[in-house]
Amino acid sequence: MRVVLAADHAGLPLRATLAKAVEAAGHEAVLMGPDSGDPVDYPDVAEIVCAEVASARADRGILLCGSGAGVSIAANKCPGVRASIAHDTYTAHQMVEHDMVNVLTIGSRVIGPEPASEIVTAFVSAKFTGETRHRRRLNKVLAIERDEINNPLHELHNVGQSVWMDNIRRDILDKGILAHYIDRLAITGLTSNPAIFDKAIADSNLYDQAIQSLMKSGTTDPEAIFFDLALEDLSRAADLFRPTYEGTETVDGYVSLEVSPLLANDTANTVEQGKALFARANRPNFFIKVPGTPEGCEAIEQLIHAGVNINVTLLFSVEHYKNAADAYMRGLERRLKDGLDLNVASVGSVFISRWDKAANTKLPEDMHNQLGVAIGEACYRAYCEMVASDRWKKLAEHGGNPQRLLMASTSAKDPSLPSGFYVTALAAPNTVNTIPEATLTEFGETGKVDGVLNPDGGNCDATMASIEKAGVDIHALGEQLQIEGRDSFNDSWADLIKAIKSKGAELAATA
Numbered sequence: 001m002r003v004v005l006a007a008d009h010a011g012l013p014l015r016a017t018l019a020k021a022v023e024a025a026g027h028e029a030v031l032m033g034p035d036s037g038d039p040v041d042y043p044d045v046a047e048i049v050c051a052e053v054a055s056a057r058a059d060r061g062i063l064l065c066g067s068g069a070g071v072s073i074a075a076n077k078c079p080g081v082r083a084s085i086a087h088d089t090y091t092a093h094q095m096v097e098h099d100m101v102n103v104l105t106i107g108s109r110v111i112g113p114e115p116a117s118e119i120v121t122a123f124v125s126a127k128f129t130g131e132t133r134h135r136r137r138l139n140k141v142l143a144i145e146r147d148e149i150n151n152p153l154h155e156l157h158n159v160g161q162s163v164w165m166d167n168i169r170r171d172i173l174d175k176g177i178l179a180h181y182i183d184r185l186a187i188t189g190l191t192s193n194p195a196i197f198d199k200a201i202a203d204s205n206l207y208d209q210a211i212q213s214l215m216k217s218g219t220t221d222p223e224a225i226f227f228d229l230a231l232e233d234l235s236r237a238a239d240l241f242r243p244t245y246e247g248t249e250t251v252d253g254y255v256s257l258e259v260s261p262l263l264a265n266d267t268a269n270t271v272e273q274g275k276a277l278f279a280r281a282n283r284p285n286f287f288i289k290v291p292g293t294p295e296g297c298e299a300i301e302q303l304i305h306a307g308v309n310i311n312v313t314l315l316f317s318v319e320h321y322k323n324a325a326d327a328y329m330r331g332l333e334r335r336l337k338d339g340l341d342l343n344v345a346s347v348g349s350v351f352i353s354r355w356d357k358a359a360n361t362k363l364p365e366d367m368h369n370q371l372g373v374a375i376g377e378a379c380y381r382a383y384c385e386m387v388a389s390d391r392w393k394k395l396a397e398h399g400g401n402p403q404r405l406l407m408a409s410t411s412a413k414d415p416s417l418p419s420g421f422y423v424t425a426l427a428a429p430n431t432v433n434t435i436p437e438a439t440l441t442e443f444g445e446t447g448k449v450d451g452v453l454n455p456d457g458g459n460c461d462a463t464m465a466s467i468e469k470a471g472v473d474i475h476a477l478g479e480q481l482q483i484e485g486r487d488s489f490n491d492s493w494a495d496l497i498k499a500i501k502s503k504g505a506e507l508a509a510t511a
Contacts, residue, residue: 001059003124004052006033006045007108008071011064014108014116018062021117025124030058042070050078053102054179056236061103062120068107075103080179080240082141087111089122096126098134099141100243128246139247146186152447153186153440159452160429162252164189166408167196167437170206173236185444188244190237191256191311191349191408191434193289195492197230202499211500212507222500223260230257231280238283245285250343251401256311257281258289261489264314270299271306278308287311287347291486292320297327300346304331305338309345311406314485316351317478321379321405324348325386328403332395342400347432350379351409352422354481359472360414367470369414369421374463376426379405381457383431406432411439420447428453 003022007015015031022029032052033045042065052058061081063071068085075083083103086092087110095101104123106116128134146154153163165178165187172178181187201207207229214225238255245253257277263270274288290296290303291314300310304327312324328346335342355372383405386392392402410422410433418424420443423433427449435443464474 001027001124002030002057003027003060003062004030004032004049004058005062005064006031006049007064008040008042008045008066009034009037010066011045011071011106011108012037014064014106014113017113018064018106018116018120021120022062022124025121027124043074046071046074047078049103050075050081051176054078054080054176054240055174056239057174059102059239060124062123063103063105064108065105066107066109068105068110072105075105079176079183082243086119086123087115089118092119092122093126096123097129098137100128100134100138100246130246132249135246135249138243139249142244142247145183149184149186151185151444152449153444155449156423156427156433157186157188159427159449160431161427162188162404162432163440164191164254164406164432164434165437165440166191166193166434168192168230168233168237168255169196169200169204170233171204173233178237179240181440182240182244185440187440188248188252189241189254189432189434190234191289192230192234193258193313193492194261194489194496197226198492198496198499201229201496201503208503208507211503215504215508220504222497222504225500225504226496227277227280231277234286235281235283238281238285241285242283250284250345251404254285254287254309254311254345254347255283256287256289258313258489261291261486261493264291264293264486264489265295267295267298267302270296271302274299274303274308274310275306278303284309287345289313289349291489292324292327292348293482293486294323297323300324300327301331301334304328304344304346305334307335307340307344312346312348312403313408314351314482314489315348315379316355316481316485317375317475318378318382319475320478320482321348321350322382322386325382325403329391329395332400336395336398342395342398345401346403347406348383348403349406349408349434350376351481351485352376352407352426353409353411353413354485355477357413358477358481359467362472363467363470367467369412369417370463371467371472371474372422373425374460374467376407376422377453377457377460378464380426380428380431380453381455381460384455387430402430404430404432406434408434410434411436418447419443424448424450426453427451 019029049061
């Protein structure tokens with residue numbers, strides 16, 4: 001565990017002693033902030049430590065001032081931070097075990113070096129227990145924070161829909177932007193894909209130093225380099241979402257990493273790579289993304305049986321979604337038969353906007369931009385039918401959580417529509433909407449939530465019937481979209497590998 005320590009002038013004499021206590025407990029201690037002993041304002045040192053915690057570069061922080069009160073007040077104004085004073089060992093460990101505190105504050109004029117060292121040892125040695133009552137209380141704290149926001153994204157949470165961001169980039173971690181989004185935009189999860197990483201690596205120098213370091217250490221295969229980079233970013237993101245994961249009793253707070261898209265039709269290697277990536281991430285709130293192709297569904301069953309959390313991607317039609325849900329349940333049924341616990345999570349990601357982009361070219365203008373919402377409504381009906389089924393109830397009785405429906409590709413492609421058109425249209429309880437960063441921030445300012453989906457599918461059947469009558473074969477289009485989506489992901493993967501090769505060559509030439 002990496003622990004950062006900083007102090008104002010009053011707390012500075014105790015900082016080195018407490019760093020030794022951190023190291024004696026088997027953790028890395030990093031001294032930050034001013035060293036001179038000249039007067040310094042306590043909010044300045046609080047920000048230094050909290051920036052490390054909010055970026056997930058540090059696992060915990062320790063702040064010192066004269067009383068401990070000033071740095072505690074300042075720290076609790078920072079995103080991603082839960083700070084508390086502790087001047088006894090009981091509080092120092094209980095505030096982690098019960099309240100998931102990640103920053104300890106101490107008053108150097110209140111307590112001596114020896115008891116302070118014991119307090120630090122108790123703090124860094126403690127872990128959140130995960131007991132139901134503590135998770136419930138943590139969730140209430142998170143709800144208080146969301147209630148302060150009062151924006152349209154918060155309204156989605158009020159109807160029961162989780163809001164995830166469809167983006168990852170190292171600078172939004174390093175600068176604390178993701179922590180800010182969690183606190184101020186009610187983000188409770190994150191998805192990624194090769195196209196996102198391709199853009200981040202090719203169009204910036206954010207990953208140059210890491211790529212160069214990996215190459216110097218002997219890692220030259222572009223795919224291996226990518227997974228090292230992605231796992232670092234997404235593991236840090238998962239740590240930021242860990243309070244959400246714990247507070248919602250493992251329902252929410254996940255991040256996603258995709259297996260190589262080239263494995264879409266390769267069951268055995270998808271299973272092998274999925275297991276390996278999940279083990280390397282070593283976070284309970286980590287999803288491995290697997291495409292919902294026929295071969296992918298076979299892999300999903302095996303991975304769920306193996307205890308790997310799965311985000312099923314590349315789902316377009318109701319049939320695709322049902323196949324993914326069936327694969328998830330088969331995996332849980334195998335675990336139940338083998339006497340294993342059923343606490344393995346999954347979401348089924350249905351792509352929405354690509355339906356209208358494809359169908360609009362074949363439909364009269366007055367029927368544009370209706371099919372995507374109808375597909376979302378029909379999939380939500382299928383989800384509701386699944387959780388009401390006797391088959392699912394048996395799994396739920398043994399501790400299973402339903403595979404949640406995730407609305408993906410929800411940024412409008414038609415420039416005549418508001419960017420959050422699909423976000424507004426597809427609000428629904430017990431579901432997820434993963435939203436691109438630009439649409440997310442815009443919706444937080446100007447979006448609307450004006451109702452929720454009907455469990456019976458609303459008008460989806462009539463809408464799809466009229467679209468079929470107008471000449472669109474919806475079943476055939478769904479199959480086509482899945483193939484095109486697979487090919488698009490393959491292209492993005494090829495571009496990503498090319499970008500890493502190019503970066504590697506440039507960096508080697510300038511080394």
